[in-house]
Amino acid sequence: MKYIQSIQNPQVKQWKKLQTKKERDRSSTFLVEGFHLVEEALKQDELVVEIIVSEKIGVPPRLDSGDTPIVMVTEEISDALTDTEAPQGIYAVCRQPDFGKSLEQAKTFLFIDAVQDPGNLGTMIRTADAAGMDAVIVGRGSVDVYNSKVLRSAQGSHFHLPIIRDDLNEWINKLAARNIPVYGTALEGASVYKEISPSDSFALIVGNEGNGISQELLATTTANLYIPIYGKSESLNVAVAAGILLYYLKK
Secondary structure, three states, X not given: OEEEOOOOOHHHHHHHHOOOHHHHHHHOEEEEEOHHHHHHHHOOOOOEEEEEXXXXXXXXXXXXXXXXXXXXEOHHHHHHHOOOOOOOOEEEEEEOOOOOOOOOOOOEEEEEEOOOOHHHHXXXXXXXXXXXXOEEEEOOOOOOXXXXXXXXXXXXXXXXXXXXXXXXXXXXXXXXXXOOOEXXXXXXXXXXXXXXXXXXXXXXXXXXXXXXXXXXXXXXXXEEEEOOOOOOOOOOOHHHHHHHHHHHHEO
């Protein structure tokens, strides 16, 4: 087992760079933190590049790491890799999955338009996973799907279903060619969601916390839906709304 003591070590500097989107995109890797996320990552074949463990905790006996390299580091180095107040002292460098042609048979999608809060994005990824959706497509203007707060909020769902960063307009056109309906969410010019029948193939678009879905996308949908508000709140949180609609729409 390798042991690194210097925070100036080039390998440590590379790990720290993974806290930036630029380096995650360049290297096609990302860093997860905590026992649960590391264990979820290890369940996937050839996804984990290496595991980093603080000397303060040592290698957990229950960790099924197989042949994955483990690097022991000082507490100082471990603390430099975290952005949590109570770090668990274990991390994994993971490859960003290449889903390739795995979406050709996909029938149910969550489209995300310019959602900027990492907690909301992670919660929606987790909800899409729980609802049995086939894929999540994240459009321009959204927070990075491999942001550390997104990863924590999703609780391992990044490892359970395809999450693609792509142009939503192109995906709407693709689904139209396959006769798969695309539903937007809006307050004006929309129908109550229960007017739509559940289906085994559809896409749902949810939008920015303040501005909603872009008018350009709303103009291309099969129908736009809204959830009635019975109390005095002006609106629902976007992640809560996504959960209600996904569970209703999925047959």
